[in-house]
Amino acid sequence: MKILFVHQNFPGQYKHLAAELARNRNNKVYSISEEKPERKLWLKHHNINYCFYKKPEGAGKNTHRYLEAFEEQVRRGQAVARICIQLRKIGFIPDIICAHPGWGEALFLKDVFPEAKLLSFCEFYYGGKSTLNFDPEFSNNEIDSSAKLRIMNSHLLLSLDACERGISPTRWQHENHPEAYKDKISVIFDGIDTDVAKPEPSASFKLPDGQILTVKDEVISFVNRNLEPYRGWHIFCRALPDILKRRPKARIIIVGGDEVSYGTKLPPGKTYKQKYLDEVKPDLSRVHFTGKIPYSNLISLFQIAKAHIYLTYPFVLSWSMLEAMSCGCPVIGSRTKPVEEMITDGETGFLSDFFDSAALAEKVDNVISDRENSVRIGKNAREFILRNYDLKKVCLPAQMRLISDILK
Numbered sequence: 374m375k376i377l378f379v380h381q382n383f384p385g386q387y388k389h390l391a392a393e394l395a396r397n398r399n400n401k402v403y404s405i406s407e408e409k410p411e412r413k414l415w416l417k418h419h420n421i422n423y424c425f426y427k428k429p430e431g432a433g434k435n436t437h438r439y440l441e442a443f444e445e446q447v448r449r450g451q452a453v454a455r456i457c458i459q460l461r462k463i464g465f466i467p468d469i470i471c472a473h474p475g476w477g478e479a480l481f482l483k484d485v486f487p488e489a490k491l492l493s494f495c496e497f498y499y500g501g502k503s504t505l506n507f508d509p510e511f512s513n514n515e516i517d518s519s520a521k522l523r524i525m526n527s528h529l530l531l532s533l534d535a536c537e538r539g540i541s542p543t544r545w546q547h548e549n550h551p552e553a554y555k556d557k558i559s560v561i562f563d564g565i566d567t568d569v570a571k572p573e574p575s576a577s578f579k580l581p582d583g584q585i586l587t588v589k590d591e592v593i594s595f596v597n598r599n600l601e602p603y604r605g606w607h608i609f610c611r612a613l614p615d616i617l618k619r620r621p622k623a624r625i626i627i628v629g630g631d632e633v634s635y636g637t638k639l640p641p642g643k644t645y646k647q648k649y650l651d652e653v654k655p656d657l658s659r660v661h662f663t664g665k666i667p668y669s670n671l672i673s674l675f676q677i678a679k680a681h682i683y684l685t686y687p688f689v690l691s692w693s694m695l696e697a698m699s700c701g702c703p704v705i706g707s708r709t710k711p712v713e714e715m716i717t718d719g720e721t722g723f724l725s726d727f728f729d730s731a732a733l734a735e736k737v738d739n740v741i742s743d744r745e746n747s748v749r750i751g752k753n754a755r756e757f758i759l760r761n762y763d764l765k766k767v768c769l770p771a772q773m774r775l776i777s778d779i780l781k
Contacts, residue, residue: 374469375402449476452478457485474493474532500526504603538557595625600644623659
């Protein structure tokens, strides 16, 4: 079988699927992604041929502001198409293409490889039941915002129309897509490696100052790629003083960078982290900011934490929440649709209203105070992940079956 993976940040969500397909020496596997020097250092799978394109220029000065992102997406699609033309010239014509359409890279794949089957990764469709005006603090009811959002779906719609099948990690993500395309989108999660993300009583976590924390410590974790409103940083920050007051022995570990992954960027030099710290002015003597950390350290943190807090807009769910659950760590999540798909309050975790900082602090206190119940919930959470989201036994086999079905 000949397989082509297309993902701006390969391997991304294809980390496990690509490795599984490349394990078979009879398969010929290629990938196309944006050229980044650091990626070339660790993309070394022996049976994957890596192709890279240079990040294209952005929109021109006279481009309508609604179309600025779309123009860049078209340029990316064009860059990928040029590589595909070269692959075709050397005789590589894929049987199946697994592509993430989010950056526009999938736009012209079928123009170069009309005979190939296209499996699109349907991660997010803007608008509908998602983030627009979810948070009153950042809402914008002007027609300009909704109009721009509509145009932001242009490349996704074109890719949906071109693909034979799609895959969405969760039911909520699937439901956000247009009705006309839902039937060809399967719901299969990326998968959690439960052999790695698992309970470990002997785990320890080293703080930036060298202190070592273990399961004997009262650790509360909050983890995101970046500290920003989409992931509830402003809500959590406002809960910090009350949590610290209620839990005088707690150590709060906050993992994440200062950039903006989603939503509106602040002026140069400003960060959401500092914006809300300046607003709340919490005592930081028991609060530890680690920045971004290696994956192994993240798992160690979940293995020692007495509670993990995960807040999100109605948006793509973070792997970290499920990894915490897989480690047996009781999760306190926001009562938003993506989280509610994974957490049943009082059974596989705990839920708290996204906007209610006071209720969040009270929930954290109650969860840690009732250790017997929180341990029970943590065990339930791991069992839930094992049954439904285990990488090797559930998700990867389902992804492989879908590929087989597409190629029949």
